[in-house]
Amino acid sequence: MSIISVSNLTKTYASGFTALKNINLDIQRGEIFALLGPNGAGKTTLISVICGLAVQTEGTVTVGGFDISKNYREARSLIGLVPQELHTDAWESPFATATFSRGLFGKPKNSAHIEKVLRELSLWDKKNSQIITLSGGMKRRVMIAKALAHEPQILFLDEPTAGVDVELRKAMWDVVRGLRDAGVTIILTTHYIEEAEEMADRVGVINKGEIVLIEDKKKLMQKLGKKQLKLHLQNKLTSIPSSLAAHHLELSQEGDELVYTYDTKGDRTGITSLMNDLTAAGITFNDLNTTQSSLEEIFVSLVHQS
């Protein structure tokens, strides 16, 4: 059963701007779901509605079976949120901030849990430092500690690694994977396609308030495993010779380019036999290149289509 269920969700702001249009999305318990989309696509708005910080105009959202409108407290208590904008209490310590946040959810004090979270995030030696004295990356981890203080089953990370250096980004990926292994369901937004490739079990793309793709990451990567070899022909063809039928080539509209698609993960690419058959057919070419579709390309094409 899905832990979050969003159906027919629309959000129109008081300004009259519709930021979310008929969103349908189910998040499975225990998965890492990456939500991709350009600036202004509606990612933060979607998270805000699910977390009850913004009210939907139409549609329903349930979290752990609780309707976020009718059973707000129950729904919200299952969620930890690390917002896009960092706002920490500069003069407080990580330990005090996390402890306070736990209290806000009405949970009894539990220093052992706060310690566990701070240790997991490599913040234990900074537990009593004023947050203002920490680095940007540490502050981000304090926000995660704060979000995890009340033992939520779901963690939202809105751009968790924006402006974070490569090394720290990788360390944060490890933290997120560790949380998932401990049973936390994770929804993250990112502008780094690589982050989604690296982390996500499923990927969703949102553009102009609409979900334009939801796909299993592995399936998406299998599609990405396909490469194309383009041969620029010396002499134009009007059709593909029948002796080459087995290679399932495509001929460009102008007839000056043959395209061969192959699987990089297969045992054989078939390129050698293609070359032999081309020679036998008397087809010569003056240039060639290969291209590989990446998640980035898929993303860019999806976002530009609509």
Ligand SMILES: Nc1ncnc2c1ncn2[C@@H]1O[C@H](COP(=O)(O)OP(=O)(O)OP(=O)(O)O)[C@@H](O)[C@H]1O
């Ligand atoms: N309070 C608000 N009132 C009116 N419009 C808003 C409000 N908050 C956001 N919007 C608009 O809704 C759209 C979606 O904004 P949102 O913050 O959800 O985008 P996002 O996908 O998170 O973008 P980014 O990648 O820049 O964080 C934008 O056009 C934004 O201007």
Ligand SMILES: [Mg+2]
């Ligand atoms: Mg945002």
